[in-house]
Amino acid sequence: MELTIQIEGNVCRIALSGELDHHAASEARTRIDEALREDPSINALFLNLSGITFMDSAGLGMILGRYRVIAERGGRFVLTGASGYAERILKMAGIYALVEKGE
Amino acid sequence: MELTIQIEGNVCRIALSGELDHHAASEARTRIDEALREDPSINALFLNLSGITFMDSAGLGMILGRYRVIAERGGRFVLTGASGYAERILKMAGIYALVEKGE
Amino acid sequence: MNMFENEMHISFSALSQNESFARMVAAAFAAHLNPTIEDLTDIRTAVSEAVTNAIIHGYENRGGMVVMDAYIRDCVFEIAIRDEGKGIEDVPLAMQPFYTSAPDMERSGMGFSVMEAFMDGVVVESTPGKGTSVIMKKYIAEAAYHA
Amino acid sequence: MNMFENEMHISFSALSQNESFARMVAAAFAAHLNPTIEDLTDIRTAVSEAVTNAIIHGYENRGGMVVMDAYIRDCVFEIAIRDEGKGIEDVPLAMQPFYTSAPDMERSGMGFSVMEAFMDGVVVESTPGKGTSVIMKKYIAEAAYHA
Numbered sequence: 001m002e003l004t005i006q007i008e009g010n011v012c013r014i015a016l017s018g019e020l021d022h023h024a025a026s027e028a029r030t031r032i033d034e035a036l037r038e039d040p041s042i043n044a045l046f047l048n049l050s051g052i053t054f055m056d057s058a059g060l061g062m063i064l065g066r067y068r069v070i071a072e073r074g075g076r077f078v079l080t081g082a083s084g085y086a087e088r089i090l091k092m093a094g095i096y097a098l099v100e101k102g103e
Numbered sequence: 104m105e106l107t108i109q110i111e112g113n114v115c116r117i118a119l120s121g122e123l124d125h126h127a128a129s130e131a132r133t134r135i136d137e138a139l140r141e142d143p144s145i146n147a148l149f150l151n152l153s154g155i156t157f158m159d160s161a162g163l164g165m166i167l168g169r170y171r172v173i174a175e176r177g178g179r180f181v182l183t184g185a186s187g188y189a190e191r192i193l194k195m196a197g198i199y200a201l202v203e204k205g206e
Numbered sequence: 207m208n209m210f211e212n213e214m215h216i217s218f219s220a221l222s223q224n225e226s227f228a229r230m231v232a233a234a235f236a237a238h239l240n241p242t243i244e245d246l247t248d249i250r251t252a253v254s255e256a257v258t259n260a261i262i263h264g265y266e267n268r269g270g271m272v273v274m275d276a277y278i279r280d281c282v283f284e285i286a287i288r289d290e291g292k293g294i295e296d297v298p299l300a301m302q303p304f305y306t307s308a309p310d311m312e313r314s315g316m317g318f319s320v321m322e323a324f325m326d327g328v329v330v331e332s333t334p335g336k337g338t339s340v341i342m343k344k345y346i347a348e349a350a351y352h353a
Numbered sequence: 354m355n356m357f358e359n360e361m362h363i364s365f366s367a368l369s370q371n372e373s374f375a376r377m378v379a380a381a382f383a384a385h386l387n388p389t390i391e392d393l394t395d396i397r398t399a400v401s402e403a404v405t406n407a408i409i410h411g412y413e414n415r416g417g418m419v420v421m422d423a424y425i426r427d428c429v430f431e432i433a434i435r436d437e438g439k440g441i442e443d444v445p446l447a448m449q450p451f452y453t454s455a456p457d458m459e460r461s462g463m464g465f466s467v468m469e470a471f472m473d474g475v476v477v478e479s480t481p482g483k484g485t486s487v488i489m490k491k492y493i494a495e496a497a498y499h500a
């Protein structure tokens with residue numbers, strides 16, 4: 001799993017690629033929460049999944065967790081680029097009832 | 104393992120690619136010997152290994168075996184395109200004392 | 207069609223680094239049936255769920271050995287994932303969508319639902335204090351098998 | 354450096370289709386040590402030799418189960434390949450370059466030589482009528498390990 005974090009003003013853009021299983025999700029969780037903690041002014045999180053080649057329900061848990069972190073500070077959460085398989089699991093859990101889907 | 108056989112006049116050109124282990128070597132042996140049996144006028148066998156991505160000593164045994172088949176009918180055997188790893192095993196066995204190395 | 211049989215049994219340390227290893231082994235073994243990429247992704251995902259559960263719920267991240275037994279019989283791929291961890295008190299409850307005993311670990315409770323959606327049969331056997339077995343089946347289409 | 358330990362035990366049907374599966378499993382497990390491509394090719398080749406021998410010499414192509422036990426301890430990868438086949442009467446003779454009991458199968462007699470050349474230690478234990486174990490070690494450079 002590869003993770004890149006880009007912060008511009010109050011917006012944090014994260015791109016995940018590779019395999020997002022429980023092992024990788026734990027690492028992603030730690031790194032994203034660190035970035036959010038360091039900059040309390042961040043009020044929008046864009047998570048780009050277009051590089052994800054594998055995802056299971058641990059990825060779903062990590063995504064829902066980050067949604068909660070940013071929602072707690074009243075921020076916006078946008079999920080983009082989920083392809084075939086990741087999308088199937090996200091939809092099974094009805095995630096788009098909670099989080100915004102971006103382009 | 105993929106195998107292509109091309110016959111022009113008395114010359115048989117064979118290209119092997121993929122993984123040449125014992126399982127694949129058995130298949131290659133059967134198919135090459137069939138081609139040689141069908142056309143007794145073949146008196147030169149060029150074996151191209153440039154597409155080989157894995158080879159163990161079963162590949163060596165198969166190559167030595169085909170050398171013997173063609174040598175028995177007084178034909179010529181030429182080995183081409185062996186890369187790094189295949190070459191290491193071929194050299195360990197001193198194969199170039201027996202068979203000709205082509206471009 | 208000839209009956210084709212092949213089997214594989216593996217056990218490995220209950221470390222999260224081995225989750226990707228376990229999926230890879232299961233997929234490489236199932237590859238003998240000439241499955242589609244989609245079949246393989248289904249298998250990789252379901253195996254990842256069951257193996258992760260063994261590591262984090264069964265052994266509570268304290269280590270132990272996870273076992274996978276896989277069988278190919280004609281066009282059926284069967285895989286059992288076992289642990290000798292703490293077991294499950296109430297299996298029907300555990301299998302309900304969104305049920306999780308570990309929300310603090312950000313588990314979504316969707317593991318069993320994913321296994322059921324992606325495989326053609328999931329059976330869970332568990333004895334509290336002894337461990338858990340998850341037995342899953344997948345039918346690989348004959349067309350693919352003969353391709 | 355922290356001590357890192359991981360282990361894996363697998364058994365699979367003694368079918369020639371499983372030769373590539375066995376190499377893949379060994380390489381995927383060894384990958385935890387961050388080996389170079391060359392290290393991985395060495396391991397794949399040595400494992401292929403030992404597994405093929407178990408299938409064709411140990412079980413004489415009549416089936417049975419081949420076992421692989423792999424361990425990672427710090428930067429050492431150790432793998433044992435075992436069969437419960439016919440065993441070897443004279444191990445030092447069997448290990449000589451070009452010695453083969455199966456020239457009719459076009460065996461080159463170079464299997465053990467390849468294992469010795471590509472690994473950092475090869476030990477063969479065999480009991481006629483009981484079976485054979487080939488235990489091999491490979492040191493993975495610390496530099497690669499920390500990369």
Ligand SMILES: Nc1ncnc2c1ncn2[C@@H]1O[C@H](COP(=O)(O)OP(=O)(O)O)[C@@H](O)[C@H]1O
Nearest residue numbers: 259260263264300306307313314315317318338
């Ligand atoms: N191997 C196991 N050992 C013990 N408990 C388990 C095991 N697998 C699942 N469980 C229990 O079943 C619950 C539901 O599992 P699952 O649907 O995979 O969701 P999640 O893993 O997200 O919690 C888990 O929270 C856990 O309590």
Ligand SMILES: Nc1ncnc2c1ncn2[C@@H]1O[C@H](COP(=O)(O)OP(=O)(O)O)[C@@H](O)[C@H]1O
Nearest residue numbers: 406407410411447453454460461462464465485
């Ligand atoms: N697992 C095994 N069980 C029984 N005999 C074996 C086994 N491995 C090797 N041998 C014996 O040792 C000989 C030499 O093995 P090797 O160097 O790999 O060459 P090859 O496999 O080409 O014959 C074999 O021909 C066989 O007689």
